[in-house]
Amino acid sequence: MIKVPEEPCQCPDCLRFYREHDRLIREFPTLRKQQEINWAALQSFRTLCGRVLEELQKNINSNSTNKSEENSHIGSIEKKEKSITQVISDLENVNAHLYSIEALMERVFDVKVSEEVEDIFREVAGELAPDPLNIDRLRLNRLLHQTPDLPEK
Numbered sequence: 001m002i003k004v005p006e007e008p009c010q011c012p013d014c015l016r017f018y019r020e021h022d023r024l025i026r027e028f029p030t031l032r033k034q035q036e037i038n039w040a041a042l043q044s045f046r047t048l049c050g051r052v053l054e055e056l057q058k059n060i061n062s063n064s065t066n067k068s069e070e071n072s073h074i075g076s077i078e079k080k081e082k083s084i085t086q087v088i089s090d091l092e093n094v095n096a097h098l099y100s101i102e103a104l105m106e107r108v109f110d111v112k113v114s115e116e117v118e119d120i121f122r123e124v125a126g127e128l129a130p131d132p133l134n135i136d137r138l139r140l141n142r143l144l145h146q147t148p149d150l151p152e153k
């Protein structure tokens with residue numbers, strides 16, 4: 001008998017989040033690895049946002065509005081286009097917050113633990129995020145994916 005755990009939400013977005021969440025635990029199962037991956041994620045986020053911000057500011061300075069190449073996300077094209085200055089302001093806020101987070105993270109990353117404690121991290125990680133190829137998990141995933149919203153192919 002399959003024991004289906006209580007899932008708060010089964011929409012595609014949440015399912016994707018659960019998968020990512022578990023993957024990050026599985027692939028980075030120690031304090032050290034979590035520190036490294038989160039630092040890298042934060043820095044890549046900052047780098048990308050910062051560069052886009054530069055591009056937008058360059059564009060607004062040269063007043064060229066005809067060259068707006070953006071990736072079109074299927075089915076998620078926003079109806080209301082914000083003004084470019086609003087976007088710049090939003091991204092500046094994002095960058096400011098990321099900068100604050102970085103300051104906090106540095107403290108988190110000062111912490112080091114012994115290999116014994118890292119072993120406990122690994123053990124708990126294995127319980128929290130078991131191998132997705134585990135047969136029970138595959139069955140559960142199939143159940144979760146049988147929603148009318150998802151296109152069957």
Ligand SMILES: [Zn+2]
Nearest residue numbers: 009010011014
């Ligand atoms: Zn959801």
